[in-house]
Every structure is written in C-alpha cells, then in structure tokens.
Amino acid sequence: MTPHVLTRSLDRSASIFILVVAGLGVLIPLSNLLLPAGSALQVPTYLVALFGKYACYAILALSIDLIWGYCGILSLGHGAFFALGGYAMGMYLMRQIGSRGVYGNPILPDFMVFLNYPKLPWYWHGFDMFWFAALMVIVVPGLLAFCFGWLAFRSRVTGVYLSIITQAMTYALLLAFFRNDFGFGGNNGLTDFKDILGFNVQADGTRAALFALSCLALILAFLICRAVVTSKLGKVLVAIRDAESRTRFLGYRVESYKLFVFTLSACMAGVAGALYVPQVGIINPSEFAPGNSIEAVIWVAVGGRGTLVGAALGAVVVNYAKTYFTSGPLAPYWLFMLGALFILVTLLLPKGIVGTFNAWRESQKETQVANAESAALEDGVGEPKPAE
Amino acid sequence: MSVMEGRTTSALLYLDGVHVSFDGFHAINNLSLTLEAGEMRAVIGPNGAGKTTMMDIITGKTKPDEGTVLFDGMTDLTRLDETHIAELGIGRKFQKPTVFESQTIEDNLLLALNVDHSVKGTLFWRGNRDESERIDRVLETIRLTDARNRLAGSLSHGQKQWLEIGMLLAQDPKLLLVDEPVAGMTDVETHQTAELLKAINKEKTVMVVEHDMTFVRELGVKVTCLHEGTVLAEGTIDQVSSNERVIEVYLGR
Numbered sequence: 001m002t003p004h005v006l007t008r009s010l011d012r013s014a015s016i017f018i019l020v021v022a023g024l025g026v027l028i029p030l031s032n033l034l035l036p037a038g039s040a041l042q043v044p045t046y047l048v049a050l051f052g053k054y055a056c057y058a059i060l061a062l063s064i065d066l067i068w069g070y071c072g073i074l075s076l077g078h079g080a081f082f083a084l085g086g087y088a089m090g091m092y093l094m095r096q097i098g099s100r101g102v103y104g105n106p107i108l109p110d111f112m113v114f115l116n117y118p119k120l121p122w123y124w125h126g127f128d129m130f131w132f133a134a135l136m137v138i139v140v141p142g143l144l145a146f147c148f149g150w151l152a153f154r155s156r157v158t159g160v161y162l163s164i165i166t167q168a169m170t171y172a173l174l175l176a177f178f179r180n181d182f183g184f185g186g187n188n189g190l191t192d193f194k195d196i197l198g199f200n201v202q203a204d205g206t207r208a209a210l211f212a213l214s215c216l217a218l219i220l221a222f223l224i225c226r227a228v229v230t231s232k233l234g235k236v237l238v239a240i241r242d243a244e245s246r247t248r249f250l251g252y253r254v255e256s257y258k259l260f261v262f263t264l265s266a267c268m269a270g271v272a273g274a275l276y277v278p279q280v281g282i283i284n285p286s287e288f289a290p291g292n293s294i295e296a297v298i299w300v301a302v303g304g305r306g307t308l309v310g311a312a313l314g315a316v317v318v319n320y321a322k323t324y325f326t327s328g329p330l331a332p333y334w335l336f337m338l339g340a341l342f343i344l345v346t347l348l349l350p351k352g353i354v355g356t357f358n359a360w361r362e363s364q365k366e367t368q369v370a371n372a373e374s375a376a377l378e379d380g381v382g383e384p385k386p387a388e
Numbered sequence: 389m390s391v392m393e394g395r396t397t398s399a400l401l402y403l404d405g406v407h408v409s410f411d412g413f414h415a416i417n418n419l420s421l422t423l424e425a426g427e428m429r430a431v432i433g434p435n436g437a438g439k440t441t442m443m444d445i446i447t448g449k450t451k452p453d454e455g456t457v458l459f460d461g462m463t464d465l466t467r468l469d470e471t472h473i474a475e476l477g478i479g480r481k482f483q484k485p486t487v488f489e490s491q492t493i494e495d496n497l498l499l500a501l502n503v504d505h506s507v508k509g510t511l512f513w514r515g516n517r518d519e520s521e522r523i524d525r526v527l528e529t530i531r532l533t534d535a536r537n538r539l540a541g542s543l544s545h546g547q548k549q550w551l552e553i554g555m556l557l558a559q560d561p562k563l564l565l566v567d568e569p570v571a572g573m574t575d576v577e578t579h580q581t582a583e584l585l586k587a588i589n590k591e592k593t594v595m596v597v598e599h600d601m602t603f604v605r606e607l608g609v610k611v612t613c614l615h616e617g618t619v620l621a622e623g624t625i626d627q628v629s630s631n632e633r634v635i636e637v638y639l640g641r
C-alpha cells in the first residue's frame with residue numbers, strides 16, 4: 001500500500017501535533033456546548049473565540065515558515081495576504097446583512113449608504129455567494145503574491161531588499177484601504193456582521209463550529225506544508241535557501257520555485273485571514289499595518305524557523321503572552337516586551353523553541369549511540385589478548 | 389535559445405575576442421580559447437588572471453561586454469542564463485566548494501541528478517531504481533558510500549571537493565568546468581583526484597583550473613596559461629613552463 005501524498009513521512013512530532021490540534025478542535029467545542037455554563041471544565045465562549053484566533057495565527061505562521069524557514073524568503077508583508085483573505089470573507093459577511101443594516105438598504109452595506117455610493121461597486125458583485133467569496137479568499141492573495149513574486153524573483157530581488165519591498169507592499173495596501181473612496185469601508189473597515197451561511201455569527205454553536213473549522217484548516221495547512229517540505233521540491237527549496245546560485249548552476253529555475261512556494265504560502269495566509277474575521281467580528285485596515293507582519297515573523301522565530309510545528313507553537317505562545325500582558329497593567333509595554341523577546345530568542349535560542357528542543361534530542365541520541373559504542377569497545381578490550 | 393545557422397566551429401567550446409570589465413577594470417581582455425569535444429585542458433595562471441571569471445562567463449554568471457562564446461558550435465552562451473546553460477550540459481565545480489551543507493551527501497547527489505528539474509516534477513517526484521543506482525555508483529567513485537547519510541556540512545574540505553565532483557558526475561554534463569579541485573587536499577587525495585579526472589575525461593570534455601603544478605603535470609594534457617585576462621601561452625606542460633613570459637609572470641625565476 002502506498003501512503004497517501006498528504007500523510008507519508010509524518011514523523012513523531014508531526015503526528016503529535018496533528019493529534020493535539022484535532023483533540024482540541026473536538027474537545028473545546030464539545031465542552032463549550034455540552035457542559036453547563038460555569039462548570040469548571042466548561043470553556044467559555046469568549047475563550048473559544050480567542051483560541052480560534054490563535055489557530056488562525058498559527059496558520060499564518062505556518063505559511064511564513066514555509067517560505068522563510070525552508071526557502072529563505074523573509075516576507076515582512078504576509079499580514080497583507082492574511083488581511084486580503086479577511087476582507088474577502090468580510091465582504092461576504094457584509095452582503096449577508098442585507099436590509100438588517102442601520103439604513104435598511106437591501107443591497108448596499110451601511111458605509112456605502114453613508115458615503116452616498118449610488119450603486120454597488122463592480123468588485124463587490126458575487127460576494128453575496130459564499131462559494132465565490134471562498135474562492136476569492138484564495139485567489140486574491142494568491143494572485144497578488146504571484147504578480148509580486150513574478151516581478152521580484154525574476155529580477156532576483158533577495159534578502160533585505162525583498163523584505164523591504166514586502167513591507168512597502170503591505171504599507172501601500174494599508175494606505176489604500178484607509179481611503180473611503182476605495183470601497184472597503186475606509187478607516188472603520190467591515191463589521192457588524194450578522195450571519196454566516198445562515199447561522200448567527202455571535203451564537204455559541206457558530207463560534208464552536210468556526211473554532212473546529214480553524215483547527216481543521218490548521219491541520220490541512222500543516223499537512224500541505226509537510227507534503228511540500230518532505231518532497232524533493234522541499235530539498236530544492238532548502239538548497240535555494242542555503243546556496244541559491246549553486247542551485248541555478250545545477251539547472252533549477254530558482255525563480256519558479258520561489259514563485260510557487262510564495263504563492264502557495266499567500267493562499268494559506270488568505271485562508272487564515274478568512275477564518276479570523278468571523279471570529280473577531282471585524283476587519284479593518286490596521287490588519288495591513290507593517291508591524292503585524294513583523295510580529296508574525298517573530299512568532300516563527302520564537303517557535304523555531306524551519307520546523308513547521310515550531311511556527312504554529314510560536315504563534316500560540318507569543319499571542320497567549322500578548323493576551324495576558326495587554327489585558328493587565330503592563331499593557332503599554334507590550335511592544336517593548338515583544339522586541340526584547342525577539343532579541344533574547346535571537347541571541348539565546350537562535351533555533352527557537354522547537355529547533356533547540358530538536359537539537360537537544362539529537363545530541364541525546366548521539367551520546368547514547370556513542371556510549372553504546374564505547375561500551376562495546378571496552379568489552380572488546382576487556383577480553384584476554386591472544387599471546388603475540 | 390538562440391541557434392545560429394549551422395555550425396561555425398567544430399569545437400565544443402569556443403571563446404573568441406571576449407572582454408569583461410568590472411567598473412573599468414579589465415578582468416578579461418581579448419580572450420580566445422577553444423576546447424575540442426573529448427579534450428581535457430588544464431588552465432593555469434597567477435591569482436587574478438581571470439580563470440574563475442572565464443568560468444563565470446561560460447556558465448552565464450557574468451555577461452561579457454564583447455566577444456563570442458559558443459557551445460557545441462551553435463549555441464550562443466552569452467544570451468542564456470545559468471539554469472539554461474546547466475540544462476545544455478555544462479557543469480561546474482566552484483573554487484570554494486559549495487555543497488548543500490544542511491542536507492545529506494545522498495541528497496546533494498539526488499539534487500544534482502539530471503532528471504526533471506521542473507517544479508511539478510520535483511513536487512511529485514518518486515525515487516526509482518535507476519536513480520538510486522546512479523547515486524550509488526557516484527558515491528562509490530567519490531569514496532563516500534559510508535558517509536551517504538551524513539550532512540554535507542560535516543565533511544572535511546577535501547571531501548567537500550570530492551562531493552562537488554560527485555555532483556558534477558550526477559549532473560552528467562557534456563562539459564565539466566572544474567575550478568581548483570585539489571586545493572586543501574593531501575598528496576594522496578591530489579593523486580586520486582587526478583586519476584578520477586582522467587577517468588571522467590574518457591567520456592567527457594573537461595576544463596580544469598589548478599595551481600598545483602605536480603597535479604597539472606600528472607594530468608598530462610594541453611595547458612593554457614592565462615595572465616591579465618588573456619592567453620599568455622598554450623601547449624604541453626613542458627612548452628608552457630619553459631616559456632619565458634610564463635616564468636616571468638607566474639612560475640617565478
């Protein structure tokens with residue numbers, strides 16, 4: 001029996017990761033819905049939504065690790081793809097409001113009525129259908145990444161220069177989405193959502209389902225990333241990361257590889273954004289802020305670049321810390337703490353949490369093997385030597 | 389790919405009147421050189437003579453300002469990029485050994501194999517008998533069979549040189565450009581490398597850049613001496629090393 005392309009070469013940490021995410025994805029919604037509110041084991045709805053947010057961040061982190069950890073492309077603009085996926089979902093949710101808005105216009109969202117739009121802009125058409133919006137969640141970030149990557153990788157823009165232009169890209173989008181005449185609600189973004197596929201977005205059941213879906217998406221994203229990095233293509237990506245020009249001299253078209261993995265990564269970030277929006281209830285231009293993209297890169301660095309599991313773990317750990325600190329008296333210092341965390345990790349744990357753990361396990365194994373060998377050697381020495 | 393009308397030369401590699409300057413510094417000056425198919429050529433010359441730059445031009449890394457560079461008598465290499473030139477069958481070993489340090493020796497060779505190098509091909513790649521046999525053979529040739537699962541970064545300098553030669557073999561090109569293969573090798577390893585290159589030359593055309601005169605002598609092939617980006621002398625090792633100009637600029641009196 002040949003293993004399926006998505007499940008072959010799942011090592012132990014990968015299997016554990018999937019089991020944990022799947023377990024949480026089932027148990028947390030069940031606990032939230034079935035146990036009586038207030039019982040010790042019941043996960044309150046606000047936490048379900050919070051964990052759902054973490055799951056989306058974990059998908060974003062995976063998408064960054066795929067390009068940065070394995071191919072050396074440091075994108076400091078991945079928040080843009082996340083936000084674009086979020087906006088695509090937000091547009092669907094806006095159109096679901098229908099005549100229940102403040103102005104009661106059956107077609108135009110409230111902000112358009114307020115801004116005196118005569119009719120729905122052409123690019124809002126189709127977003128009343130879920131399948132179309134879901135398609136756009138993947139197509140729009142993917143298309144932008146493809147065009148951007150085509151220009152950048154063909155001109156061999158690499159390293160810091162590439163990072164800077166990705167920042168410029170997300171900053172340009174931030175400015176554009178801030179404008180009222182851009183057609184996406186300007187400064188306020190899209191909010192006041194009512195329902196998704198006919199279910200009330202605020203309802204406990206919907207939130208639990210969205211959380212479960214986010215976990216499912218996280219597992220799928222992880223499986224796709226694993227399939228990519230364990231294939232021969234994954235070896236080529238690492239080769240490009242470590243010695244790009246050498247890879248060219250072997251006859252690989254480096255720009256095609258980068259374009260493929262960058263586009264795939266952007267699509268995944270888009271899906272993460274789309275799952276994020278109904279759970280937080282709003283999408284606005286601040287999601288394009290360059291700082292967001294940098295934060296996401298820090299998650300990956302903290303968890304361990306080039307390990308996938310580490311990226312997801314880093315996203316959860318750092319965001320948990322953020323939730324914890326920004327809701328206490330230390331809130332104004334969060335950015336300093338994040339910066340300090342980044343510097344500490346870079347200096348003390350350059351491989352991140354999971355990378356350091358893996359290295360430690362390797363060295364454990366090696367000492368075991370070495371001990372076994374030297375024990376065997378001593379046995380040999382202990383035997384009486386034949387007379388010479 | 390630009391193909392000229394028919395063959396203009398019988399040579400496998402033909403350079404004529406090539407000029408390259410870096411910010412006004414003329415690294416290659418009116419360089420002309422031909423390599424016949426099946427030939428092995430040793431290229432010597434002082435540091436900075438332009439030997440590596442010549443290989444950069446042939447492999448598409450550096451574009452010449454002027455001059456003709458033809459492969460197989462038909463293909464204008466100056467118009468192609470590195471990937472394309474590698475696909476044509478020109479392989480290169482770098483002066484500073486460049487292997488994929490974080491991958492195993494076996495994976496280094498796997499990456500070098502001249503099989504489908506497209507994104508789709510590598511994404512859906514599955515190993516087959518033929519490929520693993522080829523890798524086994526190369527591993528044996530470069531004496532790294534026992535180390536196949538070790539990371540390339542853990543190899544000694546000399547072993548990395550051999551791994552790079554192994555990658556060239558896996559690539560199976562028509563023309564091999566080998567830049568300073570024995571730097572950092574012991575005398576025994578140097579001798580083995582000469583033997584290996586001679587064996588490779590039975591099937592392939594080879595250009596070797598090297599400073600080690602014992603090694604060049606052992607190869608026993610035609611020698612070209614470069615100086616300031618141009619050919620100073622060409623001929624047997626004895627002819628070249630008795631050439632007065634060569635003694636003056638390179639070998640020392």
Ligand SMILES: Nc1ncnc2c1ncn2[C@@H]1O[C@H](COP(=O)(O)OP(=O)(O)O)[C@@H](O)[C@H]1O
Binds near residue numbers: 433
């Ligand atoms: N990319 C470059 N930019 C500027 N100068 C270069 C570049 N490549 C080579 N050179 C110069 O060209 C000359 C020839 O270099 P090189 O081909 O490496 O010599 P060799 O391999 O014969 O020792 C040297 O003076 C070197 O400094």
Ligand SMILES: [Mg+2]
Binds near residue numbers: 439440441483
């Ligand atoms: Mg050189």
